[in-house]
Amino acid sequence: xxxxxxxxxxxxxxxxxxxxxxxxxIFGTFQEALIKILGHxxxxxxxxxxxxxxxxxxxxxxxxxxxxxxxxxxxxAMNANLPIDIRVIEANEVSxxxxxRYDAKGKEYTYYILNSHIDDPFNNKYYYKVASNLDVNKMNxxxxxxxxxxxxxxxxxxxxxxxxCHRTVYSAKVEKIDNMVIYKVSADGYLxxxxxxxxxxxxxxxKGLYEPEKVKEIxxxxxxxxxxxxxPPQGLFLTxxxxx
Amino acid sequence: xxxxxxxxxxxxxxxxxxxxxxxxxIFGTFQEALIKILGHxxxxxxxxxxxxxxxxxxxxxxxxxxxxxxxxxxxxAMNANLPIDIRVIEANEVSxxxxxRYDAKGKEYTYYILNSHIDDPFNNKYYYKVASNLDVNKMNxxxxxxxxxxxxxxxxxxxxxxxxCHRTVYSAKVEKIDNMVIYKVSADGYLxxxxxxxxxxxxxxxKGLYEPEKVKEIxxxxxxxxxxxxxPPQGLFLTxxxxx
Numbered sequence: 378x379x380x381x382x383x384x385x386x387x388x389x390x391x392x393x394x395x396x397x398x399x400x401x402x403i404f405g406t407f408q409e410a411l412i413k414i415l416g417h418x419x420x421x422x423x424x425x426x427x428x429x430x431x432x433x434x435x436x437x438x439x440x441x442x443x444x445x446x447x448x449x450x451x452x453x454a455m456n457a458n459l460p461i462d463i464r465v466i467e468a469n470e471v472s473x474x475x476x477x478r479y480d481a482k483g484k485e486y487t488y489y490i491l492n493s494h495i496d497d498p499f500n501n502k503y504y505y506k507v508a509s510n511l512d513v514n515k516m517n518x519x520x521x522x523x524x525x526x527x528x529x530x531x532x533x534x535x536x537x538x539x540x541x542c543h544r545t546v547y548s549a550k551v552e553k554i555d556n557m558v559i560y561k562v563s564a565d566g567y568l569x570x571x572x573x574x575x576x577x578x579x580x581x582x583x584k585g586l587y588e589p590e591k592v593k594e595i596x597x598x599x600x601x602x603x604x605x606x607x608x609p610p611q612g613l614f615l616t617x618x619x620x621x
Numbered sequence: 622x623x624x625x626x627x628x629x630x631x632x633x634x635x636x637x638x639x640x641x642x643x644x645x646x647i648f649g650t651f652q653e654a655l656i657k658i659l660g661h662x663x664x665x666x667x668x669x670x671x672x673x674x675x676x677x678x679x680x681x682x683x684x685x686x687x688x689x690x691x692x693x694x695x696x697x698a699m700n701a702n703l704p705i706d707i708r709v710i711e712a713n714e715v716s717x718x719x720x721x722r723y724d725a726k727g728k729e730y731t732y733y734i735l736n737s738h739i740d741d742p743f744n745n746k747y748y749y750k751v752a753s754n755l756d757v758n759k760m761n762x763x764x765x766x767x768x769x770x771x772x773x774x775x776x777x778x779x780x781x782x783x784x785x786c787h788r789t790v791y792s793a794k795v796e797k798i799d800n801m802v803i804y805k806v807s808a809d810g811y812l813x814x815x816x817x818x819x820x821x822x823x824x825x826x827x828k829g830l831y832e833p834e835k836v837k838e839i840x841x842x843x844x845x846x847x848x849x850x851x852x853p854p855q856g857l858f859l860t861x862x863x864x865x
Contacts, residue, residue, distance in 0.1 A: 385741075385742050385743075386742055387742045387743050432743070452738075452739060453738060456739060456740070461740055461742060461745050462742045463742060464739055464740055464741070464742045465739075466739060494696075494697060495696060495700060495708055495709075495710060496700070496705055496708055497629075497708070498629050498630055498631045498705060498706045498707060498708045499629075499631050499676070499744075499747060500743075500744075501705050503743060
């Protein structure tokens with residue numbers, strides 16, 4: 378059977394998703410627990426390569442096993458073998474050939490900006506703090522320029538070398554709840570650091586460094602230097618993955 | 622001038638509020654920062670003695686100083702000298718003779734119960750997990766028996782020796798938001814472990830171990846052994862303090 382698994386994790390103590398030698402990763406930690414449960418090793422596919430320090434409220438993995446697993450009991454069994462910062466939420470049987478990454482039609486990311494000069498003593502690992510006042514309406518106006526099919530080269534880390542930088546952003550929204558400015562974006566795919574550079578650019582708009590319309594020019598410039606800074610990973614959450 | 626200060630803190634790494642030798646406390650940590658800011662020591666009053674591991678979203682302290690402090694800048698100055706798990710929210714000048722504890726007319730506590738068999742990887746320091754299904758309506762019905770002026774001896778830790786165990790509960794409510802069962806209680810004062818024993822008793826009702834009406838009998842019994850268990854401190858937050 379092929380199984381898709383939904384997990385959530387706090388990325389603070391991990392070097393991202395992808396397995397690496399000698400450092401803790403989400404993949405490596407999940408794989409170790411899975412081998413204990415299955416009694417055999419198997420090829421695990423993840424829906425995305427999340428960066429070091431990025432979190433996920435919804436991350437999809439898939440694997441194949443010849444065992445007839447009781448999937449309703451699988452989360453409990455896995456969670457007993459995982460550290461508390463990685464939790465298996467649910468598991469479902471999927472059709473032969475399902476691939477968590479290639480079959481994903483899109484993903485939603487959410488970025489949290491605490492707009493205050495006072496940190497939150499409880500959730501300080503889960504936002505980026507900006508003390509200066511942010512104009513949320515202008516940020517949301519600016520975010521609408523991201524929507525659509527564009528070359529997002531301006532929003533890609535310079536060390537990345539990808540040829541086709543076209544992506545389709547389905548929706549983008551900035552809203553404020555209490556002191557928290559929340560950016561939600563859905564797209565068919567993302568370039569390296571794309572969401573974090575989008576947010577850095579929106580913060581510049583929110584601070585009044587430039588007008589919302591400038592975002593249109595930044596996209597057209599196809600030049601990383603035109604966009605805002607890359608904000609830190611701890612405010613970023615993968616919040617949804619879409620399949621047919 | 623006499624100053625009242627509102628702080629919030631994550632109690633996980635502290636041995637409660639009251640100062641003790643050789644262990645970190647909220648009082649000791651706050652005092653150390655305050656002496657740096659004031660340049661002199663002063664008598665600090667806290668609104669309550671919170672237990673080890675209990676948190677506060679609103680905790681009031683008061684102190685006197687001969688300096689003419691700029692109170693709008695005080696939070697920033699203090700926060701630069703405090704660990705991130707204690708934050709000063711605001712400071713206000715109050716009348717001569719104000720005492721954070723004796724002048725408090727009441728306090729509100731909130732207790733968080735995660736009613737799920739899966740932990741939350743992000744907030745796992747801030748709730749008590751109960752996997753078995755809880756009947757929230759019955760819990761709320763039971764909580765209404767707490768309201769009023771009663772002898773709460775059944776809800777006091779046995780090691781405590783207080784003569785007058787009468788307290789007035791102004792309001793008590795149990796509600797569920799997503800997977801979180803939230804108990805909010807306001808009273809003019811609390812006995813040692815009172816909220817945590819109230820919650821342990823409500824959980825027994827929620828599990829169906831006894832009917833809501835049993836809570837009335839438990840109060841009348843004036844016997845700790847009749848009430849439910851003392852739930853752990855990490856789900857408990859002081860959320861409001863009332864003054865005239």
